[in-house]
Amino acid sequence: EVQLVESGGGLVQPGRSLRLSCRTSGFTFGDFAMSWFRQAPGKGPEWLGFIRSTPYGGTAEYAASVERRFTISRDDSKSIAYLQMNSLKSEDTAIYYCTRDHKRTVYWGQGTLVTVSS
Amino acid sequence: DIQMTQSPSSLSASVGDRVTITCRASQSISGYLNWYQQKSGQAPKFLIYGASILQSGVPSRFSGSGSGTDFTLTISSLQPEDFATYYCQQTYSTPLTFGGGTKVDFK
Numbered sequence A: 001e002v003q004l005v006e007s008g009g010g011l012v013q014p015g016r017s018l019r020l021s022c023r024t025s026g027f028t029f030g031d032f033a034m035s036w037f038r039q040a041p042g043k044g045p046e047w048l049g050f051i052r053s054t055p056y057g058g059t060a061e062y063a064a065s066v067e068r069r070f071t072i073s074r075d076d077s078k079s080i081a082y083l084q085m086n087s088l089k090s091e092d093t094a095i096y097y098c099t100r101d102h103k104r105t106v107y108w109g110q111g112t113l114v115t116v117s118s
Numbered sequence B: 001d002i003q004m005t006q007s008p009s010s011l012s013a014s015v016g017d018r019v020t021i022t023c024r025a026s027q028s029i030s031g032y033l034n035w036y037q038q039k040s041g042q043a044p045k046f047l048i049y050g051a052s053i054l055q056s057g058v059p060s061r062f063s064g065s066g067s068g069t070d071f072t073l074t075i076s077s078l079q080p081e082d083f084a085t086y087y088c089q090q091t092y093s094t095p096l097t098f099g100g101g102t103k104v105d106f107k
Helices: none
Strands: A003-007 A010-012 A018-025 A034-039 A045-051 A060-062 A070-075 A080-085 A094-100 A112-116 B004-007 B010-013 B019-025 B033-038 B045-049 B062-067 B070-075 B085-090 B102-106
Touching: A003 A094, A018 A034, A018 A094, A018 A112, A034 A070, A034 A080, A045 A070, A045 A094, A045 B085, A060 A070, A080 A094, B004 B085, B010 B019, B019 B033, B019 B085, B019 B102, B033 B062, B045 B062, B070 B085
Parallel strands: A010 A112, B010 B102
Antiparallel strands: A003 A018, A018 A080, A034 A045, A034 A094, A045 A060, A070 A080, A094 A112, B004 B019, B019 B070, B033 B045, B033 B085, B062 B070, B085 B102
16 A cells, blocks of 8 residues: 655744655655645645656756755655755745655645744 | 636535536646545545546546646536545646636535
């Protein structure tokens, strides 16, 4: 069974950093791209970016809204994807989801809530 | 960026009704369109990809159609578990973008 579990969310002050983890199981992690989305309260989902599988270069692409502040990485040996978030702003408050794959995002985690507030 | 516009933003329907939701892209996206269903407090559920291909396990009352800029999600006979918010998403080019959502609630 494919499982994705996000962790690392919480309350953080504006300007600080946070790293989210997406622990996975039930599939060969190294074969798949991984994506991150978020959903602000009362809003629709927003794509943040994705990281290609290592055989395809392991490079990442980002939404313009987060490109200079967020970094997606992966550890194939641990089957974990990461989202490093720097210089957090109040508008980054949202539930953050990781997904398997880039376009056919069938599998989602349960999400982790990030609240940016002083 | 490709803008996705859904209509209506909300609709009220009854069990057994046929429901149609429209999604329009600001430029041609060929058939690179996904549909999701989301219920309160849950992650989005992947329903359809390639504009019309039903994901495994999704009931056959759901169907998708369209190509280019205009797409449709149809629920042929609304069931109680279908009351939710539906989103379209283009996967033609990054940044991947979503429509604003259509909330389907009880009439």
